[in-house]
Amino acid sequence: MKYYDKLIFELSKKGRTAYSLPKVTLPCRMEKELDESLARTEPLELPEVSEVDVVRHYTALSQMNFGVDTGFYPLGSCTMKYNPKINEEIAAMQSFAALHPLQPKETTEGAERVIAELDAALAAITGMRHFTFKPCAGAHGELTGLMIIREYHLSRGDMKRTKIIVPDSAHGTNPASAAACGLEIVEAKSNADGLVDVEDLRPLLDDTIAGIMMTNPNTLGLFEKDICRIATLVHEAGGLLYYDGANMNPLLGKVRPGDMGFDVMHLNLHKTFSTPHGGGGPGSGPVGVCEKLVPFLGVNTSGYHGNFGVMLRAYAYILMLGRENVKLAGPLAVLNANYIKESLKHKYKLPITSVCKHEFVFDGLINDGAKEGVAGATTLDVAKRLLDYGFHAPTIYFPLLFHQALMIEPTETESKETLDDFIAVMEQIADEAAQDANILHEAPHATPISRPDETTAARNPILHY
Amino acid sequence: MNKFPYFPHTDEDLRLMLARVGVESLDDLYSDVPDDFLYKGEYDLKPAMSEQEVRAYFEGLADRNSHLTCFVGQGAYDHYTPSVVPYITQRSEFLTAYTPYQCEISQGTLRYIFEYQSMVCRLTGMDVSNASMYDGPTAAAEAMRMAIACARKKDTVLLSSTLLPQVIDVVKTYAKYYGARIVMISAEDGQTSRDALSALLESDDTIAGVILPSINRYGIIEDHSSFADAVHAKKAILIEYCDLSTLAVLKTPAEWGADVAVGDGQSLGIPLCYGGPYVGFMACRKDYLRKLPGRIVGQTLDKDGKRVFVLTLQAREQHIRREKATSNICSNESLMALWVTVYLSLMGSEGMKEVNELSYDGAHYLYDELLKTGKFEKVFDRPFLKEFVLKPLIDVQSLQTKLYNAGFFAALQTEEGYVTFCVTEKRTVDEMNRLISIIKED
Structure with missing residues (x-):
């Protein structure tokens, strides 16, 4: 993913056009007939761009996005299965x-x-x-x-x-x-x-x-x-x-x-x-x-x-x-979830150990790396570090019953290899945390942007261009 | 294992995975479910089809729809969709993404929502817009709740009887269960009556808001001069229900003095698709920002000082506030917001003006020609843009059948017994002339 910093408005140049409409064959009446009192007076400023500008701009935007087609999306309660x-x-x-x-x-x-x-x-x-x-x-x-x-x-x-x-x-x-x-x-x-x-x-x-x-x-x-x-x-x-x-x-x-x-x-x-x-x-x-x-x-x-x-x-x-395959959809989703749960419970706190269904919740790291002068790695840190390794993060801080909830739902469309890769990365992140939690505090490192200043976003809202 | 393209598990995978979990079979994973609830019958579904068979099946169904040239609007407008729009919105990075909760890998979605919000603000003249609603009618229903939330202790919202029937219906449904009172404002000569509004405002101290259509169910462009003053004098808020496309040329909700603008963005090149997905929009003056429902994207900086976009002001939303949230809305119509953003980027203000001019000219041509046939008469003498009603002097049922048979969808009968027509830039003079000649035949 590559950072791209334009908004479509910033590509605008007077005189460019990206539309083509049929030739006018009837008399033009609107301008003459529409009473001024009903017409817009404030000029409408929309981008003036060429067609290729539009295509490249939105392609560039799409390249800062992660979807199911990009990779594994273990977002709990969201069921991010493959979209045929x-x-x-x-x-x-x-x-x-x-x-x-x-x-x-x-x-x-x-x-x-x-x-x-x-x-x-x-x-x-x-x-x-x-x-x-x-x-x-x-x-x-x-x-x-x-x-x-x-x-x-x-x-x-x-x-x-x-x-x-x-x-x-x-x-x-x-x-x-x-x-x-x-x-x-x-x-x-x-x-x-x-x-x-x-x-x-x-x-x-x-x-x-x-x-x-x-x-x-x-x-x-x-x-x-x-x-x-x-x-x-x-x-x-x-x-x-x-x-x-x-x-x-x-x-x-x-x-x-x-x-x-x-x-x-x-x-x-x-x-x-x-x-x-x-x-x-x-x-x-x-x-x-x-x-x-x-x-x-x-x-x-x-x-x-x-x-x-x-x-x-x-x-x-x-x-x-x-009628044949429907019977396997749920069971395979459940198998995938239990497989991850059993594979990671030695590194992540598992508050409820019984067999789960399609998703389960960890309550943060077993060893979060907290030591003198270094705060322990949180669920947010784990989530952000996962992004560096090419996975979407699980749902975090929900349900509210646990303070460090990390809710994982793999769905049935993921292969054992994908789950194994995810498990390996989750183990590695746990090891990183144990060694130096700061690596996680500062994650993500490999994404187009680093962590945003959300406080300023809410305090001084900028909500349009 | 059945071989099935969406399940990657091989027999060996299953064996290894079950062993890791410590169970013997997939059934064992359901040992916590009471046996009575495990479904043991055969599901009453068709046998699995191959992709080729699925395609053929839908082609068979599609053949049972009549392809009609559309001369009806009533909230769903047949405008042209430039090729670039579906091309971009089908990009899987947009299509298969979830809500942009992880902003570091969702800047694409967040940026286009910010652009969408900016464009909605420019079209409506409002200060802030949310990231979208389900459709126009539900956006109006949310605005009804917002008005009551803003007013406190007032529980009445006035609706113009010239709003589209489905808007009135959905707002009334929401109001009934929410506990809001809805009172209708009568119409005079095809537009919301200013006198009726004043009378209601005078006689009732419980009015929190008023919802008026910018273009109404008859296609008439309403004149709302001095409406806002009357509404504000009673400390109620004014909500304008709009067709987003027409705001490129019509007086904006802000120019009418409205506080909130809602409506549907379908007219910005979204296919009719038998009613959805479309995109509701909702924008307001900044004073009401904290009461605005739905997601909002804001601009900020990341740790390295780069300009970035995030979901913001989330303390209004259900996943934080639960029952105290401004609304229950979670998923909205994000991809359709991208749709209209790309559409507006392509069209620009000149293109938007031309779309409206072409629609206007076509609609007025058809209006004049239909009157000349002698089969209809005028109902109102009011300004309209792309949609209008006439009073039929002939049997509507048989006219419609004749039109369907000739491949047209036109002259839809309204609740009032009028017939409604709509012309967009997609309708050619040739199509209109054919329509007219069929009507003349009778």
Whole structure:
């Protein structure tokens, strides 16, 4: 990766152009007819560049970026699996890309078939009855799913249910989505094994509880073994169970949330179903529900039919997987995670030693190299040092249950060789820390830039050119 | 092991890896899952297809869509996409990256978001922009929540009844569960009524914000002179809902005195794609920065003094603040933000002006010619840009069928019983003349 310091605005030179439009054949009327009072007065300053300037500039920017195609991306709870290329070609097909969302259904039969078949496939995989594809991302799915839960209670005249239980290990989006849905958050504590404490949960359940949001396996990568009891308790109290699909990957082909008693769930098609993350979207967060909630699936949370382009990619992936390969996706992801965990636990603190699912959490280095005059290497330091060796860092400082959390999720698309390379580098970093933690404090050394001054960025924000 | 291109494990790999983990089989990795929950049936999916079969399968489905020449907008506009845009956005370094949490290896993403924010600020006249929202309607819904968060103790947001139907619908959905009250402002002669707005502001002390369309559901360019003063006099905030492309020529939200600008950036060359992915945008005056939802990229220096870009002001966001965050948004539409950034870099201000002129001229030509057919009459006599409505004097159902059969998507019926048309620079005079001649035939 090479540092490149231009912004597109800085390439601008008056008189250059990068567009070509058809010749004007009709009389030019806008300038004459559009009343001044409705027209923009402030001049619009956009770059004036040639086409090659644009191509080289964005190519140079891309070369400062790391993606799944660049290398291993063990980012916990993000499921950075390989993004198949056929998916991109399918999504770009003109016969789909040119469809207007308001075209009548008789002219979009193919697209409607894709949606219906994807719905059926996701239902088969998850054990839910039907999905809505309106949500454009995971958090959007959470919000939509919670609206469905509220609508269900309201439809029964059950107006008191305004609280939702969220475990302390939940993704940050869970409480944020609940707040956006007008729900009051009641936190459920984890026990020493990192699981939801059923005894702690029991007293929280009353007739004001709309439901519980569960991530299973949770963000420590642990399967919530007591899910059956939890489901019974919550249902008996009149609440519903929400499944956060961000961690669905280890269950792909193995366990169906619908069978565990979940009433509502979302999936992240950009995680479990291989569509690219795009640097932070577009994603797709379809919400699936059990039979009795199907009447509430119509809750309208986005403009048209959701991110159809992402749905096409996910369906292409499901067709490639088929009923044979789907059964291996989750298990191989789990194998990869356990393989790394077992290979590194002699160098990194492993607070929870049981078998993990798709991800697991280390709590920093066993020997962080702290000595007189030298502070020990932190999780942030380890993460930054990994960048020097050509790996993306794991998720850090999450979940909040551990101070030095380092959350690793390899996914099933990584080979043993890739994992071995990563393990070797993680061992080397641990050895470096033990010898001289300063090497880590100053990392990264080999990236286009060094650590940024984030304090100044927030204190004196410069947010545009 | 099945041979499958996305699973690299050989039988030997499996054996060695299972041994390291200390289990005998893949099934043993699920020993913590109660047996009842292990799915033992056959998944009701199609048998695995080869890549060639997948391609053929989708080609078969694609053939069942009708390819229609598009003369409808209503929030999704058929503008031309220059080749460079998909070429750049398909670069895997952009496409397959995650959110730029590790800024040292994400300067590409961070820089284009900074450029995107800069361009949105220039188009809207606002001081700050976030890194994108899902789409226009959800951006409007977030603005509704932002207005209430800014106002404290006020729970009402006024919506113009001339906003696109899907915008009204989504804002109302969000409001219902969030606990906000929505009151509609009536329209007069096709635009938000200034008198109705004043009356509502006078009679109600709980109004936190007002959402108005810059170009409305009828395609009319609204005149918002003195609206901002009325809204600000009641200490509410003014939110303008805009079509980003048209702001190259129309009065900006800032020029109307608005505090927040939201809307969709789809009109900046993003394919229709049956409704998404598009890109919502949200920008505001700097006074409201701390209440702005979503990611924001800022400029700073690294340890060596180089100019670098980072995600900043994250204390507003869900992964830090959890339930106290300004929004639950996490993934947004980053790649689509790159899409519109590359598009705007190519078009420049001259290109943007020309796109709007070509659309304007085409739409006005079609408007005049359609009226000449005698099959429609005027509804409003108001300025429009690329989209307009007419009152049909003929049976719409049979007209539409005839148009589909001839390969056109046009004359979509609105809730009010009008028919709506839209013309972009992509529509040729020849296409318009063919459309008109089919309509004349009746």
